[in-house]
Structure formats: structure tokens, C-alpha cells
Amino acid sequence: MGEFDLIARFFTRPVRHAALGVGDDCALLAPAPGMQLAVSSDMLVEGRHFFADVDPETLGHKALAVNLSDLAACGARPLAFTLALALPCVDEAWLQGFANGLFALADQHGCELVGGDTTAGPLNICVTIFGEVPAGQALLRGGARAGDDIWVSGRPGEARLALDALRGQMDLPAATLARLRARLERPTPRVALGLALRGLASSAIDVSDGLLGDLGHVLKSSRVGAEIDVHITTDLLASGALQESAKGIFDAETMMPCALAGGDDYELVFTAPAARRAAVQAASSASGTQVTRIGRITPAPGLRLLDRTGQPLPGRFASFDHFA
Amino acid sequence: MGEFDLIARFFTRPVRHAALGVGDDCALLAPAPGMQLAVSSDMLVEGRHFFADVDPETLGHKALAVNLSDLAACGARPLAFTLALALPCVDEAWLQGFANGLFALADQHGCELVGGDTTAGPLNICVTIFGEVPAGQALLRGGARAGDDIWVSGRPGEARLALDALRGQMDLPAATLARLRARLERPTPRVALGLALRGLASSAIDVSDGLLGDLGHVLKSSRVGAEIDVHITTDLLASGALQESAKGIFDAETMMPCALAGGDDYELVFTAPAARRAAVQAASSASGTQVTRIGRITPAPGLRLLDRTGQPLPGRFASFDHFA
Structure with missing residues (x-):
């Protein structure tokens, strides 16, 4: 032919x-x-x-x-x-x-x-x-402002869990693997959410390389910093896995690097003024796309990872570079 | 990096x-x-x-x-x-x-x-x-009409001569090879000519796969046929080679398949009403791009290759498929 x-x-x-x-x-x-x-x-x-x-x-x-x-x-x-x-x-x-x-x-x-x-x-x-x-309404990387909330769609890290399992680096129940594999191989582009966020989100990027790495592009373009409530991202990832009663497998040590640095999810990370939380939730409902608030933009540059009590993560988890 | x-x-x-x-x-x-x-x-x-x-x-x-x-x-x-x-x-x-x-x-x-x-x-x-x-002024493949002239820019076949020489299938004087190799490796896109032909050419295509093959797309889209004066295309190709006194090498048997079926020239083949010949020549001059009239569009479908006397080429040269 x-x-x-x-x-x-x-x-x-x-x-x-x-x-x-x-x-x-x-x-x-x-x-x-x-x-x-x-x-x-x-x-x-x-x-x-x-x-x-x-x-x-x-x-x-x-x-x-x-x-x-x-x-x-x-x-x-x-x-x-x-x-x-x-x-x-x-x-x-x-x-x-x-x-x-x-x-x-x-x-x-x-x-x-x-x-x-x-x-x-x-x-x-x-x-x-x-x-x-x-004209003028595109969601760009450079619009995040200090005080903005940081939001994410879906459950970043699922694609990476699937990749690790397919590479034999992790055992998963068959039903869990099937669901996560679909996240890796058949990602859902968040087009409806992106449209609903026009005029609402101050910045946006999709998670192709990893949550923190891609958020880093927003911080750099916007000349701001961020605090991330790490437990929210790991709980989010675990909440999906829990559906298949695979709870025992998903400890925080496994979850954290996948949630923060796993690529290929094609979820959206975006920022919006704190005063627009209800509008963001309405955009989420209108587009049928779950969104979760995972942190906030700070005037000080750099990325700080906070634990459940609001304190910086200790030791080896404290470094952004560790995950990048 | x-x-x-x-x-x-x-x-x-x-x-x-x-x-x-x-x-x-x-x-x-x-x-x-x-x-x-x-x-x-x-x-x-x-x-x-x-x-x-x-x-x-x-x-x-x-x-x-x-x-x-x-x-x-x-x-x-x-x-x-x-x-x-x-x-x-x-x-x-x-x-x-x-x-x-x-x-x-x-x-x-x-x-x-x-x-x-x-x-x-x-x-x-x-x-x-x-x-x-x-809007509406793009030069498309489907606009050729019976009676239109068929024109070509430059000297199609030069890139193929270079390719044959680089593959060791032909010997060329060094100066000739250098010039033809530039035609193969650094083709000149005929952007200025294309712009000058707006509102003038009835159809156009660029020669990437070969003059007759690419013209075939125009004929199919326009539901017309064509006659090609083969000696004009071979003389055109030879006229460039003659500049380096490489005349002896370039017999018609070598030239014809290169001129008619050699790809990678990125010249334009286009059609225009016969009444617009002076305008086409003016577009050629304005854009600094040589153009040559090599045939005409016919109402009868198919492609006929004519010799110097206007008779169909005999034997194995008569078939379009031979070159495609």
C-alpha cells in the first residue's frame, strides 16, 4: 500500500x-x-x-x-x-x-x-x-499571584503507579492495575475543565512530567513560590486505590513520590484567587471533573512541602529536587 | 543537557x-x-x-x-x-x-x-x-481547466541528478555536482512565486515526488488531462547542466526520467489560462523565479507525453507509469 x-x-x-x-x-x-x-x-x-x-x-x-x-x-x-x-x-x-x-x-x-x-x-x-x-483569555503559566490557591484535577500519580507495576517494581491487585493502566495509556484530557476555568484560573499547566516539576514552570514564569500540603496529594492518590481495597499496598512512602513527581497523568494544575473557591467548585461540577486544593502561592520564591501539621517535611522529603 | x-x-x-x-x-x-x-x-x-x-x-x-x-x-x-x-x-x-x-x-x-x-x-x-x-484565494489542486497552460518553475530533475551522482550511479564534473547537490540539499522554496500567482494560477502543487506524479494529483483533483512537451522539460534540465560544459553527459535518455519523475526539487507546477501568459511572465519577473511553459490541460483525462513534433512518444517512453 x-x-x-x-x-x-x-x-x-x-x-x-x-x-x-x-x-x-x-x-x-x-x-x-x-x-x-x-x-x-x-x-x-x-x-x-x-x-x-x-x-x-x-x-x-x-x-x-x-x-x-x-x-x-x-x-x-x-x-x-x-x-x-x-x-x-x-x-x-x-x-x-x-x-x-x-x-x-x-x-x-x-x-x-x-x-x-x-x-x-x-x-x-x-x-x-x-x-x-x-483573544486575551488563554490560561498561561505566568499569571499566578501570591495568595492564590493551587488546585489539581483528578489524582496525579496514578499513571506512575501503573508504570511501576508494569515494570515489575510493584505488585498491584489485577482490578487496581487495570484501572491505573487505563490512566497511563488512555489519559483523559481535561478539556471541559480548561474551558470552564477561562476567566477564573490565574494560571494553568498540564501534568506531563510530574506535579511539582510542572508546577515549577508556573512558579518560574509567575515569579512566585508555593507551599504544597503533601498529605492532601498522597491522600488523594490513596483514595482512588482504596476503591479496590488495596489499602495495605499504598503507604505514604510509596505514594508521595508518585503523587508529587509521577508524570504522564495529563491532569491540570492551576491557580485561582482564594476568593473564587466557590466558582472553581462550580467549574469542577460543570465540567464533571474532580478538583482538589493542594496548596497556595507565596510571594517568597521556591517550593515548600508541608506535612499534615503545616510544618516543612523533614529530611529527604523536604527537597523539591528529590522528586524532580 | x-x-x-x-x-x-x-x-x-x-x-x-x-x-x-x-x-x-x-x-x-x-x-x-x-x-x-x-x-x-x-x-x-x-x-x-x-x-x-x-x-x-x-x-x-x-x-x-x-x-x-x-x-x-x-x-x-x-x-x-x-x-x-x-x-x-x-x-x-x-x-x-x-x-x-x-x-x-x-x-x-x-x-x-x-x-x-x-x-x-x-x-x-x-x-x-x-x-x-x-479567504478564497489559496492556490489549490482542483482548479485546472481545459485549455490552461502548464508551467513549471526552475529546472525539475536537478535534485534527482544529484542523488544519482551521490549514489554513484552517474559521474558528474565536480562543479556540476556541487551546484546540483545544493539543489537537492538546500532547495529554494518558491514562496515569492506562489504569492505572485495568487489570483492568476488556476491550480498549483510543489514537486516533491516528481513532475508527472505531482501533476497527476492536479489532474485527478481537477478531473482533466494533460499533454506534456517532453523535449521542453529535458532541454530545460540540460540547459542548466550546459552551464558547466557537461553537455556530453546529458543525453535525453538520462535527462528524461530525471526531468519527468525526479523528486525533491520543490519547484512549483501550476496552471493558468492561456490568455494570462503575459501576467505569468510578469509574476515570474516580479518574484525573480524562472518559469517555463511545458504543456497544456486537456478535457480528455490522462497524461500524454509528446515529442518535439507533437506526436506521442513511442514505446517505453509513452507510459506515464514508467516514470511514476
Whole structure:
């Protein structure tokens, strides 16, 4: 199967919003008047971002999900994406599975494939995504202010627990592993939450590298510091695990590094003025996305990890770098 | 060097036109009112699109050039691009060379880097480019009409001659090889010509896979056929080679497949009404880009290759498939 047949068979669908989709030298997009176009690219490489034997449908989902997550973190509404795909061989069953996973998630978000490229080469997936956001309303990293609350969606650390278990570094009950593995392999981009936080959150970022590491980008851009109530993040992670009565496995020592530094969750970390707590909860309800307040922004730079009593964590847990 | 240091050192420059550049979850672009955004992605893989030992500056040039060429083929003005880069290792000298080649060409076209991704992995370069074009004025593949002239810029086939020589399948004088190698490795995207052809060309495409193959996409989209005056394309290719007195090497048998089916030239093939010949020549002059009329669009489908007397080429040269 040649490149053009492959594109025609697996990756060409009529566009409904774009002015022009797959099949010419360029796609044509026309953002609505007053809208800015939000753009992000993520490249996924075998062995680094996914296991070689990953289910292709799952991979199709994830390739788009990580890009949708970037739009979510900006409060942008998904519009369209391009797909560049390097394939070691043309495996029709694999391509069909990949396309199914990709388009299922795309359809959920009304986000359409408008172009891209296919070539022979080591497996590599590069999606570039486009969303729109009213001019001046994008959620950026530089807007956090002293006194703002720090919030997080979902339960960061679940993807890392799954990764540790799949690598044989941890034993998990089958039901727990199945649930956590879905968090790792089929993350839910928090698009609805990002939209609900427009005009409300002072800053936002998605958790791809780890909660503290990604929050660090916000602190640096905003020139502020933060205190994190560590027990809230570990309790949050444990609360999910408890659903499967796997309580015994999940001690704080195991939880803490996963919650604070585990990557690949694609949850949102965001800040909002303390006076807007009710509005944040309303945004959470409206978007059907759990959010939890885990700390606060401080004028003093740096990141302080506090224990249950509000005191700095002792010894080796006190250092942000330990987790980064 | 970590991902963030690498991006900061080699790939972060202040943006002048985009609303937001490298460093947040998304870049923000704001097309001017009445403009459509033209979008294209091209992925370059080692061994397939470039030799492993290619000069990194040359590679940086080519990675952007092939994308600029897609904008040229749509008549879009370059605005911005994203770069996703998988690197087997962090080689600072290589990165500096690559960035130099990339930004030198970007600056020529006022096209700025606004975002992207870097990761470890087999060398892979994926650029997604953005241009703008007044709504409804993009040069598309589907607009060719019976009676239109078929034009081509530059001298298609030169990149293929260089490739054959570099593969040891042809001997070339050193000066000729140097000139043709530059055509292969540092193609000139015909952006100025594309802009000059707005409102004039009825269709356009860039020559990445070969003159006849790419023209075939136009014929299919436009539901028309074409006659090509083969001697004009071969004479055109030979006329460049003659500059180095390499005449003896370039017989028609060698020239024809290169001119008709050689890829990687990134010239434009376009159609325009016969009544607009003077305007096409004026666009050529205004953009400083040589163009040559090589045939005409016919109502009958299919592609006919004609000899110097206007008769169909005999035998094995008559078939389009032979070259595709």
C-alpha cells in the first residue's frame, strides 16, 4: 500500500469545520473573528512514550490525548489537528486500530484531522493540534499571584503507579492495575475543565512530567513560590486505590513520590484567587471533573512541602529536587 | 543537557508577530481579519529524506524549506512554525548547526518558531508550518481547466541528478555536482512565486515526488488531462547542466526520467489560462523565479507525453507509469 492509498483509507474523512482538510498542499483553517489560534505539537517515540507492544487503538487515543491536554491547559476549544506518522511497515490491522483510537477521541472533542504526512521510518507519531480561545483569555503559566490557591484535577500519580507495576517494581491487585493502566495509556484530557476555568484560573499547566516539576514552570514564569500540603496529594492518590481495597499496598512512602513527581497523568494544575473557591467548585461540577486544593502561592520564591501539621517535611522529603 | 535547557539554548527566540511563542502549553497565533490559516506538516527521517552524515546546517535548511514549499504551492505567506525533534543524543555542535540553517531560512521568510517538542529517539524532524492567505484565494489542486497552460518553475530533475551522482550511479564534473547537490540539499522554496500567482494560477502543487506524479494529483483533483512537451522539460534540465560544459553527459535518455519523475526539487507546477501568459511572465519577473511553459490541460483525462513534433512518444517512453 502506497502513501496515498494509506492516507485515503485510514486518515481521510470529510471536514466539517475547516475550510479545507486532507488532500492539498496545505489545510485551511479560519478561526472565528476575535479568536486566537492555540497551537501545540507533541511527538511520541516507541520505547520512550509507549511500549512496543501497546495496543494500537490505545496509542491512537494517547497520541491525540496528550495534545488535547495542552489545549486544555490553555483553556482552548479543540478545532483540528495534523498527524505526521513514521511507520516501520504498513500493517493494516495496526493502522485500523490506531485510526479507531485516534478518531474516537477526536470525535468526542469535535476535533478533526486536516492534514499531515506519512513516511517510512522508526515508529514516530507527531500530532500538531489547533484550538481557539478568545483573544486575551488563554490560561498561561505566568499569571499566578501570591495568595492564590493551587488546585489539581483528578489524582496525579496514578499513571506512575501503573508504570511501576508494569515494570515489575510493584505488585498491584489485577482490578487496581487495570484501572491505573487505563490512566497511563488512555489519559483523559481535561478539556471541559480548561474551558470552564477561562476567566477564573490565574494560571494553568498540564501534568506531563510530574506535579511539582510542572508546577515549577508556573512558579518560574509567575515569579512566585508555593507551599504544597503533601498529605492532601498522597491522600488523594490513596483514595482512588482504596476503591479496590488495596489499602495495605499504598503507604505514604510509596505514594508521595508518585503523587508529587509521577508524570504522564495529563491532569491540570492551576491557580485561582482564594476568593473564587466557590466558582472553581462550580467549574469542577460543570465540567464533571474532580478538583482538589493542594496548596497556595507565596510571594517568597521556591517550593515548600508541608506535612499534615503545616510544618516543612523533614529530611529527604523536604527537597523539591528529590522528586524532580 | 535537559530538554528545557536544550530548547532555551537553541530554539527560543523572541516572537515578533505571534501573540505567544515558545514556552507555554500552546503558542497563540492571531491571523489577520479575512485571512485563512494555511497549515502543513512534513516529517523528515534519516536514511529516507537525508543521509546520516548530512551537514546539520543543510538539514535545518531543508526541514523548513520543504514546509515553506507547501505554503508556496498554496500561495500563502509564511507566518510561523513548530518543530518537533527526536534526537538520538544531545550533540551541541550538531544542534547549533541545525538551528543556524533553520533560522537563516526562517528569517529570510519572516517565519518564526513558536513551539514544538524535543524527545530522545531515532533522528526525526517534524515541522508544522503556518501561513496566511486571503479567504478564497489559496492556490489549490482542483482548479485546472481545459485549455490552461502548464508551467513549471526552475529546472525539475536537478535534485534527482544529484542523488544519482551521490549514489554513484552517474559521474558528474565536480562543479556540476556541487551546484546540483545544493539543489537537492538546500532547495529554494518558491514562496515569492506562489504569492505572485495568487489570483492568476488556476491550480498549483510543489514537486516533491516528481513532475508527472505531482501533476497527476492536479489532474485527478481537477478531473482533466494533460499533454506534456517532453523535449521542453529535458532541454530545460540540460540547459542548466550546459552551464558547466557537461553537455556530453546529458543525453535525453538520462535527462528524461530525471526531468519527468525526479523528486525533491520543490519547484512549483501550476496552471493558468492561456490568455494570462503575459501576467505569468510578469509574476515570474516580479518574484525573480524562472518559469517555463511545458504543456497544456486537456478535457480528455490522462497524461500524454509528446515529442518535439507533437506526436506521442513511442514505446517505453509513452507510459506515464514508467516514470511514476
